[in-house]
Amino acid sequence: MTPGPLQLATAWATALLLGGCSGAMPVPLPALNRQLEQAGTSREPALADRWMALISGRGGREQVLLLDLQRQLPVPLPGLNRPDAQPLSVAVDDSGDRITVVRQLEGRTELVLYRRSLASLQVIPMVPAGVPHQVSLRADGRELAVQVSRNGLWQVDLIRLP
Amino acid sequence: MALAVGGCDSQIGWLGRRNAGGGGFLDASNRQEPALSGNGQWLASVIERNGRLSLLLQRQPDGQIVPVRHIRGHEPHSSPSLSWNGRYVAALVQQGSQRLPVIEDRASGQLVRIPLPGDRTAVKLSLAPDAQRLALELVQGGQRRVQVFDLSRMLEPDRPADLVERGGGPEPSTQQP
Secondary structure, eight states, X not given: OOOOHHXXXXXXXXXXXXXXXXXXXXXXXXXXXXXXXXXXXXXXXXXXXXXXXXXXXXXXXXXXXXXXXXXXXXXXXXXXXXXTEEEEEEEEOTTSOEEEEEEEETTEEEEEEEETTTXXXXXXXXXXXXXXXXXEEOTTSSEEEEEEEETTEEEEEEEEOO | OOXXXXXXXXXXXXXXXXXXXXXXXXXXXXXXXXXXXXXXXXXXXXXXXXXXXXXXXXXXXXXXXXOOTTTTTSOSOXXXXXXXXXXXXEEEEEETTEEEEEEEETTTOOEEEOOOOTTOEEEEEEEOTTSSEEEEEEEETTEEEEEEEEOTTTSOOOOTTOOOXXXXXXXXXXXXX
16 A cells, blocks of 8 residues: 555654764655655656656656756656657756656667757767667756667766757 | 757767776776766766676766775665765665665765665665755655655755865855855
């Protein structure tokens, strides 16, 4: 049975007390966490300034979600999510404009850059050829680091973006 | 840098790119879970060496390896995340039978442990660039859920104006948000 908000808050409070450290402790954000609880499954969080990008799913279908943490509301991402795409990893820049996503689509895995202000989506090719897996974005959105499978090895590529 | 920028579902070409290997044993090692600092001057990743998954912190762009002292010894490491200037290094480490989120303050040398309720397992984390929030992906009863925490009472902010290179943390005049 899924625990309710009160049970969750109690569990965290107990854990934080049992943590036993002196000084301040992390404070759960109850309204936001309750919203995340109600949204179904959620994974792959990426924080940047007032934004959090993540992969959220319900009924077996997952999509990229961008939350405005100040307003505690999801932000529209027109043209990013497709019913036939499976997102694997996501990152967002400090402005909340640039979102990088590793996704599986039509049997291939690709890295894409989405720009919210333009509603544009561009594929970032892996050179030399490789399969992207996980992505991280610099705060200004001008450089990314991506884990790539290449020649039987996991490697990390750094890519500057326009 | 020459760029070819297209419209929807187009492909970006001619990007400046490089492998973050750093040469030597790194080029022949598995490297996973890259995380850039907010300013891009630090790269954390998890490297597999002698069968152990260990956090690797490198200055960019020269690739110089910098030790992360307090996290060492709690392998396997996973899910590294860095603050803006790389002052804070967050990761999941092994403590007993539990995967525990920790944050190392490289300026003060302190290690902060984030306790979890016993029925939850952390599988992923993200530290906000200013180090004032932490997002945890937790597994409970087979379900994955993200939970977000305010760290503003625990950690000084690490923002673009702050400097950590002197090793003593931000100047008093820059400590306040």
